[in-house]
Amino acid sequence: MQKTYKFIIFSLLLAFGVLSANAQVKKISPDTVSKPWFRGLRLDLDLSPLVTTWLSNSETYSYQAAVQADIMHKYFPIVEFGYAGADRTASNNIGFKTNGMFGKIGVDFSLMKQKKDAKPTNNLFLAGVRLGFSNFKYDLTNIVITDNYWNETTTLNYLNEPATIVWFEIVAGIRVEIIKNIYMGWTVRNKSALGENMIGEMTPWYVPGFGKNAGSSWGVNYAIGYMF
Amino acid sequence: MKLINKIYIFLTAMIFTACTSSDECREETDVYMRTGFYTKTISPTTNKYSTTSLSIDSLWVNGLGIDSFLYRNKKSIKTIQVPLKKTEMQSDFIVRFNDITDTISVFYQNNDRYYLSMECGCIVVHKVDEVVSTNHFIDSISIINRDINTADAENIQIYHF
Numbered sequence: 178m179q180k181t182y183k184f185i186i187f188s189l190l191l192a193f194g195v196l197s198a199n200a201q202v203k204k205i206s207p208d209t210v211s212k213p214w215f216r217g218l219r220l221d222l223d224l225s226p227l228v229t230t231w232l233s234n235s236e237t238y239s240y241q242a243a244v245q246a247d248i249m250h251k252y253f254p255i256v257e258f259g260y261a262g263a264d265r266t267a268s269n270n271i272g273f274k275t276n277g278m279f280g281k282i283g284v285d286f287s288l289m290k291q292k293k294d295a296k297p298t299n300n301l302f303l304a305g306v307r308l309g310f311s312n313f314k315y316d317l318t319n320i321v322i323t324d325n326y327w328n329e330t331t332t333l334n335y336l337n338e339p340a341t342i343v344w345f346e347i348v349a350g351i352r353v354e355i356i357k358n359i360y361m362g363w364t365v366r367n368k369s370a371l372g373e374n375m376i377g378e379m380t381p382w383y384v385p386g387f388g389k390n391a392g393s394s395w396g397v398n399y400a401i402g403y404m405f
Numbered sequence: 406m407k408l409i410n411k412i413y414i415f416l417t418a419m420i421f422t423a424c425t426s427s428d429e430c431r432e433e434t435d436v437y438m439r440t441g442f443y444t445k446t447i448s449p450t451t452n453k454y455s456t457t458s459l460s461i462d463s464l465w466v467n468g469l470g471i472d473s474f475l476y477r478n479k480k481s482i483k484t485i486q487v488p489l490k491k492t493e494m495q496s497d498f499i500v501r502f503n504d505i506t507d508t509i510s511v512f513y514q515n516n517d518r519y520y521l522s523m524e525c526g527c528i529v530v531h532k533v534d535e536v537v538s539t540n541h542f543i544d545s546i547s548i549i550n551r552d553i554n555t556a557d558a559e560n561i562q563i564y565h566f
Contacts, residue, residue, distance in 0.1 A: 267524055271523060324491050377520060
């Protein structure tokens with residue numbers, strides 16, 4: 178937990194540092210050449226599952242792609258979509274299994290301001306928001322209920338339990354043009370589930386696109402993209 | 406580019422310092438019907454009944470058909486907590502108050518979808534419909550809280566006048 182707190186504090190400091198540094202550059206350079214408002218579409222493919230699936234001992238997996246538009250190199254509307262799942266057996270032998278599609282829609286804003294005399298760059302430092310959605314089914318199996326006094330034992334299996342989860346994300350990331358039209362970069366995201374579960378309500382351990390179903394979670398994507 | 410390099414290093418380090426989660430159940434899983442003993446006394450001045458807690462000198466409790474006792478000659482006891490059957494909708498208890506024995510039958514509905522967590526699984530909670538008893542020591546029974554779960558709340562009150 179201490180690591181999580183350190184990470185949150187570091188992330189906030191980083192975000193405020195970037196925003197304040199950005200805010201100090203207030204001089205607006207006059208555009209001498211008119212540019213089109215639409216600057217292209219970038220298709221991103223998330224490479225992080227290569228690492229995160231291994232880190233989770235193959236209990237969870239999540240594959241994601243995104244299409245992001247460049248509007249005036251300031252606004253970056255984005256649609257993200259993917260397929261994720263989990264297959265876990267807890268130490269008490271309770272099994273959880275799910276898989277399903279998820280989608281996110283949102284927008285990023287460029288945090289980089291071009292200095293007057295600087296060489297033009299296509300690299301991006303972005304911050305933005307997402308609204309995520311996943312409709313899926315899950316299995317919760319091998320729940321053993323015992324009562325030592327009445328000498329009762331029963332095993333419960335809940336199959337194809339439906340769930341619809343909506344969540345909100347705050348994201349920050351970078352994209353660097355490593356060769357012409359090919360971009361790579363990170364996105365860090367903090368996810369917060371919308372709506373609260375009732376006490377005792379059955380909830381999925383893992384939500385496609387959201388992750389482990391705590392009230393909030395962190396995620397990291399490492400993407401390679403092509404700008405059309 | 407220096408800032409970008411720093412972010413790369415930070416994020417890479419973050420992945421390898423991922424938190425480990427505990428796999429133990431740390432939540433309350435015991436579900437008991439909590440019962441209090443009471444008596445009603447009439448006030449000579451106001452002529453109104455008032456309810457006071459009743460301490461039983463010696464109490465024995467066991468489930469009908471079960472040899473082992475939940476309470477065995479327990480002295481000076483005011484409350485008890487007893488488990489209900491999780492796969493049936495009726496539980497019967499033999500309760501011996503000092504030397505007087507009563508049988509209490511509890512009728513209820515079970516909910517086996519009360520989910521705690523992946524580590525703890527589900528527990529069976531109950532909703533009490535009715536409680537009946539013989540009336541050798543017991544005069545009446547009131548249902549105070551029909552929901553029987555892990556909460557530390559009194560469910561029924563047993564009255565002896």
